[in-house]
Amino acid sequence: MTTTVTRPGPRHGGMAQQQRRAALLLLSPWLLGVVGITLLPILASxxxxxxxxxxxxxxxxxxxxxxxxxxxxxxxxxxSLVVTGIYTFVSVPLQLLFALVLAVFLNRGIRGLSVYRALFYLPSLLGGSVAIAILWRQVFGLDGMVNKVLAQVGVAGPDWLADPRYSLWTLIALNVWMFGSPMVIFLAALRQIPAELYEAAEVDGASKARRFFTITLPLLTPIVFFNMVLQFIHAFQAFTPAFIVSSGKGGPADSTLLYSLYLYQEGFGNLRMGYASAMAWILLLITALFTAVNFGLARLWVFNADD
Structure with missing residues (x-):
């Protein structure tokens, strides 16, 4: 029995080569961007x-x-490591908790869901901007909205931004307020949970709380893990709120000196670019190590559909 091997003719080979060239031409802006804007600066730093x-x-x-x-x-x-650690490990869990609670509430099918979803997502959309940071500075200033509300009940509020005991907590509150992005992801995941599971649990007499902890939460653990990794990385790199709220100084008494803000001060304030580059690589190693630990521990608590 003989096997006939069909080879593409010159025409077909020429068309394939033209397609490869066209693909490279279309990819060239992206490749130039990766090399020129990402890879070369990383190697230079x-x-x-x-x-x-x-x-x-x-x-x-x-x-x-x-x-x-x-x-x-x-x-x-x-x-800066201590301040960033407190900021990250306090604000991110609270942010995810608020996001999950609101996602569960919105998933109940309330009227005007799209409006609520847009309103809750708006802070995440604008939270990293200079305008929101300036607004936050006005809200927590000595004559800001928070102190005016406290004055209505006879409480004299402190200068939240000028007192080292409270200044970092204003930044934490701002990061918690930006819960919209993980909330939208949680809400999308909740819509994918089969209704049959809840119906079967209800027939078995499971309460709402039991259904949440035995069905909803286990099935959401991959999404919790995804949001947690993203938000922790984002918190490690936080810069704009601390820069605006503290006028770029990290005060008072370095209480809002986030790592990225100190890196900026050394690189562009003190013109120690080599020193700042070393800080950037230490931050990269810290972030990579923390992410690797999270992935290692994920198998202990993240629900796998194959389990």
Whole structure:
């Protein structure tokens, strides 16, 4: 028995080559962007992290001096880590909790769902903007809306932004307020849960609370994990609220000195670009390590459909 191998003729081969060229031509803007805007700056920052680069003169190689200074000598670096840690590990869980509660409420089929969804999503859409940060500064100022409301009940509110005991909590409140994005994702996931599961549980006499903890929450754990990873990464990189609220200083007493704000101060305020590049790579390593730990622990609590 003989097997006949059909080879594409010159015409077909020429058409395939033309299609490859067309694909490369269409992809070339994206490829140029990845190489020129992402890859090359990443490699440049890695190289600069081993130099003393005052931005106005040529960089000088210093080896690991920037990293050793950051880890063992820089008190403000350690303070920025503490502030960022408190900001991240307090605001993100509260944000996800608010998002989940509101998503469950909206999933009950209330009238005007699209309007509520848009209103709740709006803070997330505008939350990283300068305008919202300025608005937040006015709300929590000494004569802001919060203190005016407290004055109505006879309470003299503090200057929330000028008091180190409260200033960071105003930033935490702002991040919690931006719950719209995870809420929309939770709401979409809730719509995908089969109604038959709830009907079967109701027939078995399960209460609403039991149905939530035995059906809704386990099936939502992959979405909880997804939102958690994204929001933690976003919180680690938070910059605009701290910059606007503290006028770029991280005060008072470095109480709002988020990591990215300190990086900005060193790179563009003190013109220590090599030092700032080392900080950027430490932040990358911290974020990557935290994300890797989350993925490692996910198998212990994230529900898998194959289980």
């Amino acid at each position: 890695l190289a600069l992290s081993f130099t003393d680069y005052p931005l106005l003169s040529s960089p000088t190689f210093v080896g690991l001096d920037n990293f050793s200074t950051l880890l063992f000598e820089d008190e403000r670096f350690r303070q």
